[in-house]
Amino acid sequence: DVKVTQSSRYLVKRTGEKVFLECVQDMDHENMFWYRQDPGLGLRLIYFSYDVKMKEKGDIPEGYSVSREKKERFSLILESASTNQTSMYLCASSPSDREDGYTFGSGTRLTVV
Amino acid sequence: GENVEQHPSTLSVQEGDSAVIKCTYSDSASNYFPWYKQELGKRPQLIIDIRSNVGEKKDQRIAVTLNKTAKHFSLHITETQPEDSAVYFCAASTGGFKTIFGAGTRLFVKA
Numbered sequence: 001d002v003k004v005t006q007s008s009r010y011l012v013k014r015t016g017e018k019v020f021l022e023c024v025q026d027m028d029h030e031n032m033f034w035y036r037q038d039p040g041l042g043l044r045l046i047y048f049s050y051d052v053k054m055k056e057k058g059d060i061p062e063g064y065s066v067s068r069e070k071k072e073r074f075s076l077i078l079e080s081a082s083t084n085q086t087s088m089y090l091c092a093s094s095p096s097d098r099e100d101g102y103t104f105g106s107g108t109r110l111t112v113v
Numbered sequence: 114g115e116n117v118e119q120h121p122s123t124l125s126v127q128e129g130d131s132a133v134i135k136c137t138y139s140d141s142a143s144n145y146f147p148w149y150k151q152e153l154g155k156r157p158q159l160i161i162d163i164r165s166n167v168g169e170k171k172d173q174r175i176a177v178t179l180n181k182t183a184k185h186f187s188l189h190i191t192e193t194q195p196e197d198s199a200v201y202f203c204a205a206s207t208g209g210f211k212t213i214f215g216a217g218t219r220l221f222v223k224a
Contacts, residue, residue, distance in 0.1 A: 004156075031210065033210075035214075040122070040216055041216060042119075042202060042214045042215055042216040042217050043157075043202065043214040044214075045212075048210050050210065056210065059114075090156070090157070100162075101147040101149075101159035101162055102147075102149075102157075102159070102212070103159075104149075104156040104157045104158070105156060106155065106156045107156060
């Protein structure tokens with residue numbers, strides 16, 4: 001009963017490549033988020049979206065962009081991948097009308113070489 | 114900026130003992146405090162949460178306490194089992210989209 005699906009579990013990309021990370025949720029949630037997870041730093045918010053075509057910067061948006069063309073899909077884009085973007089990327093979603101915590105995807109471990 | 118501090122970063126307990134993880138938040142407007150459990154190689158999952166109008170909440174072997182005055186909240190796991198071994202994250206939210214996570218606690222339960 002997977003509700004938030006990230007398209008890739010593992011990715012290896014070269015420095016300078018444009019990278020797309022895809023996230024799809026089937027819970028009709030309005031809010032979607034992209035976090036990166038690094039040891040000792042917890043989860044840091046990159047971007048979030050509260051509606052189709054809406055996006056807001058999180059705490060560490062530099063080097064990233066996002067796209068939300070449909071309610072169920074939220075894409076994270078690394079315009080020109082760099083080695084310091086090697087990390088675990090987690091997508092999450094939540095409904096807009098209540099504070100009930102997030103549902104996370106399984107994560108994408110990205111390595112940039 | 115606003116932050117959430119979580120301690121300890123690593124915790125090792127014997128099976129059957131209790132485990133306590135503590136978090137402190139800085140934003141006094143925070144009103145929702147979820148806890149997530151992330152097993153190795155898996156996604157974080159919400160295990161319990163507490164809102165600012167409640168001081169304590171319990172769900173079987175797991176309980177969370179909140180002290181708004183001191184701005185700290187804690188997760189208590191009693192009668193720990195090997196399957197409790199995971200990384201636990203606390204978080205504080207002011208509602209809307211501002212949720213700040215702690216750095217995580219790696220819990221080891223030794224059989």
